[in-house]
Amino acid sequence: MALRTTLPLRLLARPLTTYAPPLALLQHQLQHQHQYHFRGLRTSTPAPVSSTLSAWDGGKAEPPECGINVDMPVRMDTAPAPPPGDDFHVAMVGAGNIMFGSKAGPWNHSVRLEHKLGPRLKVVALIDPDTARAKSVLETKCASFVESAYKDTKVFPNIGEYARWIEEEGGTKPRAIIVGTPPAFRGGVAGGRNLELQLLEHFPAAGYLIEKPVSTAPIDEVKHVAGRLVQNQNVISVGYMLRYLRCVQKMKQIIHDNNLTIMATNARYSAAYQSIDKPAWWDKSKDMGPVIEQGTHFCDLSRYLGGDIDIATVAAYSVEHDERPGKLSAIPVNEDAIAPDQRIPRITSAVWKYAGGAVGSFTHTVALQGTLYDCELEVWADGFHMRLVDPYNAPQLLVRRPGEDHSELHQFNDDDPFFSEMSAFIDAVEGRPDAHILSSFEDATKSYELTWAIRLASEKSAAMRRAAAAKA
Numbered sequence: 001m002a003l004r005t006t007l008p009l010r011l012l013a014r015p016l017t018t019y020a021p022p023l024a025l026l027q028h029q030l031q032h033q034h035q036y037h038f039r040g041l042r043t044s045t046p047a048p049v050s051s052t053l054s055a056w057d058g059g060k061a062e063p064p065e066c067g068i069n070v071d072m073p074v075r076m077d078t079a080p081a082p083p084p085g086d087d088f089h090v091a092m093v094g095a096g097n098i099m100f101g102s103k104a105g106p107w108n109h110s111v112r113l114e115h116k117l118g119p120r121l122k123v124v125a126l127i128d129p130d131t132a133r134a135k136s137v138l139e140t141k142c143a144s145f146v147e148s149a150y151k152d153t154k155v156f157p158n159i160g161e162y163a164r165w166i167e168e169e170g171g172t173k174p175r176a177i178i179v180g181t182p183p184a185f186r187g188g189v190a191g192g193r194n195l196e197l198q199l200l201e202h203f204p205a206a207g208y209l210i211e212k213p214v215s216t217a218p219i220d221e222v223k224h225v226a227g228r229l230v231q232n233q234n235v236i237s238v239g240y241m242l243r244y245l246r247c248v249q250k251m252k253q254i255i256h257d258n259n260l261t262i263m264a265t266n267a268r269y270s271a272a273y274q275s276i277d278k279p280a281w282w283d284k285s286k287d288m289g290p291v292i293e294q295g296t297h298f299c300d301l302s303r304y305l306g307g308d309i310d311i312a313t314v315a316a317y318s319v320e321h322d323e324r325p326g327k328l329s330a331i332p333v334n335e336d337a338i339a340p341d342q343r344i345p346r347i348t349s350a351v352w353k354y355a356g357g358a359v360g361s362f363t364h365t366v367a368l369q370g371t372l373y374d375c376e377l378e379v380w381a382d383g384f385h386m387r388l389v390d391p392y393n394a395p396q397l398l399v400r401r402p403g404e405d406h407s408e409l410h411q412f413n414d415d416d417p418f419f420s421e422m423s424a425f426i427d428a429v430e431g432r433p434d435a436h437i438l439s440s441f442e443d444a445t446k447s448y449e450l451t452w453a454i455r456l457a458s459e460k461s462a463a464m465r466r467a468a469a470a471k472a
């Protein structure tokens with residue numbers, strides 16, 4: 001079944017079990033039928049919604065396997081107050097946007113942690129070579145109602161200094177480590193980018209929440225790191241938060257409940273380039289290009305829904321900066337300062353075969369201006385067409401079912417995939433029974449491999465085009 005191929009390798013061995021809901025659960029579902037089947041669901045035309053198995057707690061033996069329950073949202077604003085308990089010690093690596101927020105988007109791990117753990121949260125260390133930035137964000141936190149979580153936080157320039165403080169001065173070890181550094185500093189083996197190996201050396205028992213993409217290092221290095229992490233068997237989650245979107249979980253549920261074999265996926269990721277003013281983003285030697293840096297979210301979602309990919313089949317074409325359709329009028333950085341061979345493609349279009357036989361395609365565009373991205377992901381199976389629309393801003397899922405000409409519309413208000421991701425991670429670190437981490441390091445390494453395969457294939461085709469043009 002297609003679903004199984006998306007599971008982390010160590011879970012693949014687990015047999016699928018037939019779901020038989022306990023009696024108490026069935027009674028509960030009958031009492032709350034209306035709530036389960038219709039909450040958040042709007043139907044555009046009278047298309048019958050085939051009843052789905054209501055997953056109760058999203059447990060491992062319940063559909064969608066290894067997913068969270070779409071009918072039981074993990075919303076930040078309605079989450080129950082954190083229960084009292086012992087102090088929960090956290091170390092944060094990176095004091096930037098993903099950790100403390102920015103105007104660019106809704107990400108902010110610290111706020112989700114505060115809501116998940118309440119007064120139990122104690123951030124023992126904030127690690128960032130830019131110690132001034134780290135101190136500045138701590139000052140802001142300490143001037144607010146979450147002061148108790150940060151008032152004793154120590155700032156360190158690197159992991160080694162933090163470990164030394166623990167060893168020599170009896171400092172506090174973390175139960176969880178949140179990693180939000182740029183990918184160039186992690187996921188690899190070589191010094192300077194071997195963060196995970198350092199974490200394993202000093203804190204093998206802690207849980208790690210690591211941002212995407214897993215690295216910018218060569219894929220063999222990253223696979224080695226993935227192997228070491230799997231061997232260590234600590235709790236690890238990678239920040240592919242779109243997997244936690246309720247629309248995406250609904251897609252998983254529909255695939256599972258209808259035992260679908262996926263025929264094709266088609267992902268489109270259109271960045272609003274005018275608003276991207278980080279010079280590194282425009283420079284392949286720094287951020288590795290937009291497919292690896294941001295398109296990775298949609299490559300990962302394609303794999304999550306379509307399964308593993310036969311990497312050898314990946315083919316790709318691009319529109320490069322020096323081609324006529326590649327001329328852009330509103331680039332917000334000085335692109336002349338970037339070496340011509342490191343300038344990013346404007347369009348990248350890729351196709352591949354999944355191991356299960358389906359065909360996948362992905363287009364990344366650097367063409368839109370303004371600020372809003374436009375992203376869409378489609379999945380086809382016999383009789384089914386699912387369209388995930390605008391997952392970043394106002395997620396919607398359109399589902400056309402067998403024998404139908406119309407699509408049903410699913411919208412889940414106030415969905416917060418960042419909170420669901422953090423909530424699942426903390427629950428897993430605490431050993432709670434129904435914690436569902438939806439992206440493992442091992443699996444995220446496969447998404448990283450796909451994005452590199454797309455980049456290399458598009459560069460190869462561009463080089464062939466250039467060589468042919470030079471000969472002509």
Ligand SMILES: NC(=O)c1ccc[n+]([C@@H]2O[C@H](COP(=O)([O-])OP(=O)(O)OC[C@H]3O[C@@H](n4cnc5c(N)ncnc54)[C@H](O)[C@@H]3O)[C@@H](O)[C@H]2O)c1
Nearest residue numbers: 094095096097098107127128130180181182183185211212
């Ligand atoms: N999931 C999402 O939607 C999402 C959103 C934003 C960022 N991200 C990811 O988060 C990561 C960080 O992005 P950002 O926007 O926060 O970047 P940023 O530049 O705002 O912050 C990164 C911080 O890490 C620090 N740093 C650099 N090297 C370090 C090291 N070796 N140890 C500790 N700290 C180090 C930098 O000084 C900086 O303060 C990237 O991988 C990015 O793709 C993910």
